[in-house]
Amino acid sequence: MGEPEPVDLIHLADADGDRCIVRVTGRYKPGILTGHDTLRADVLVSTSFLDARLELYLLQRDLSAWEHELEGLVPGGNAGIGGGRGLELGLRLNEDQSVCVTINDPDRLSTFFWIRPHDDWIQDHRVRLDRLQQVWPSEVIETAPWSTSGVQTVGTEYFRRGHRGPSRCLRRRGRPHTHQPDRPTGLADISSSSSVGHSRKTVQSRLRVLSVAEIELAVCSP
Template sequence: MRADRTEGRGMELISLSDGDNSFRVRVLGRRAPGVLHLHDRLDAEAIVTSGFVSGRLAMSLSPADLEEWSRALDLLAAGQDVRWRDDDHSPEITIQPYHEEQGTVAVRVEDLGGSCVSVFLPLSLEEGWIDEQRKLLGQVVREWPSEVLESSPGAYEWRR
């Protein structure tokens, strides 16, 4: 088991910005370090900033969410739209690698289960933005590796 070295600082998992609009997901640290069934859960926040609106939304991420984000990046690289965190307890994040009307990358964040707010951000991103997101994901996984194994439903043990 390893201590959460970056508590208070956090680390970007997603960072999309064109100078005018930005969307980020920042991992803040482990939810409950040392508590076996919660140890691998990460506290995070989605941050939206534009000239019109700014906001933060608390999130919790599991190792499965990080794996799903990795698969989403593969789909984006193939030119497909992705919907990440599509459940009743999290903000739904949709990313389009090419939004036809805007002619740019587009991000939609919807918090239908909480605040009922939806934000759409067109982003003029530089070539290679997907590779940058893969690097950020790799840094998060290295910083907070999965250290707990669910050996059967509801039964947890430390990975060896």
């Protein structure tokens, strides 16, 4: 059985050719405790002045937050995904039903632009989220956070189809143990162009993507 086809969690486009796509391509590290439920995604942006491909790593809590914000999105409201660990993509629904897209990837790219998607794009994106969760469901389960003996037990059970029983069980004393994704690194290709009085310019950048662990370490260190 081959790898599942990529799923577009976000796909906004308009008649002018502007587009913003978040394309989930798979699990970060399938079968590895700290990376199995982390999903890899490409953020693809194309406008009259910018073409970019950036990397994004999605945790399950990112998907839950996206679902909640999408459900409550009304004109004047905001929804977004990512942020706090690197790339952040935000959407603001305007009164005229156009969408202001903001992208902030620290030290790499910060931009905003407007897209006028089709009228039922919110419902369409609910369906996209459902599809993503069917293709790559959450499969890492933490059980028994505290035992009566005072020893903290974090039991993590990873089930494959046809596999029975837990594959890992960690016991720790003291504060709860939080699993963080390993260090995802990659490249982001950015092309920018301008058609006002100049020939098209293309700039290719090879950029290192900071991991969740690195960013949290930088924030939490004294």
